[in-house]
C-alpha cells in the first residue's frame with residue numbers, strides 16, 4: 001500500500017497502523033526498510049519504537065550496525081525487543097555472523113528493522129516484510145508497504 005506522509009506525525013500514524021497488521025511468528029519478524037539517504041528509514045523505526053513506549057532515543061546505528069532496545073514489560077506486545085540494524089557499512093557476511101544475526105533472526109521475541117537491506121539480502125528470509133520509502137519534498141515522504 002502506497003501512502004504519503006506529510007509530517008513526522010503522519011509517519012507515526014502510518015507506523016502505528018503498520019504495526020497493527022504484523023502477526024507474531026515462530027521466529028523474529030523482519031522488516032526491511034528500503035530508500036535513499038534521508039528517505040525516513042530511521043524516522044520510521046523511531047516512530048515504531050515510540051509506539052512500544054521505548055523512551056531511549058533511537059540513534060541511527062550506522063556506526064554500531066546493530067542496536068537492541070527492550071520493549072518495557074508493561075507494554076502489551078508480542079515482542080520483547082526491537083532490533084535496529086543499519087547495513088550501510090556492511091562489508092561481508094562475517095560481520096553478520098559476528099552480530100549473531102542468525103540467532104537474533106530465529107528469536108520470536110524480536111521485531112527487527114533493517115536499513116539498507118539490499119546489502120544483506122542473501123541473509124533475509126523470504127517472509128521479510130519490505131517497506132519502500134522515498135523523499136517527496138522537505139516535509140513529505142512516500143511510504144510504500146508491500147502487501
Ligand SMILES: Nc1ncnc2c1ncn2[C@@H]1O[C@H](COP(=O)(O)OP(=O)(O)OP(=O)(O)O)[C@@H](O)[C@H]1O
Nearest residue numbers: 005006007008011037038039040041042043139141
Ligand atoms: N514526513 C516525514 N516522515 C519522516 N521523516 C521526515 C518527514 N518529513 C521530514 N522528515 C525528516 O527526514 C529525515 C529523515 O532522516 P532519516 O534519518 O530517517 O533517514 P534515513 O532514511 O534513515 O537515512 P540514512 O540512509 O542516512 O540512514 C529526518 O530528519 C526527518 O525529520
Ligand SMILES: [Mg+2]
Nearest residue numbers: 041042060115
Ligand atoms: Mg537511517
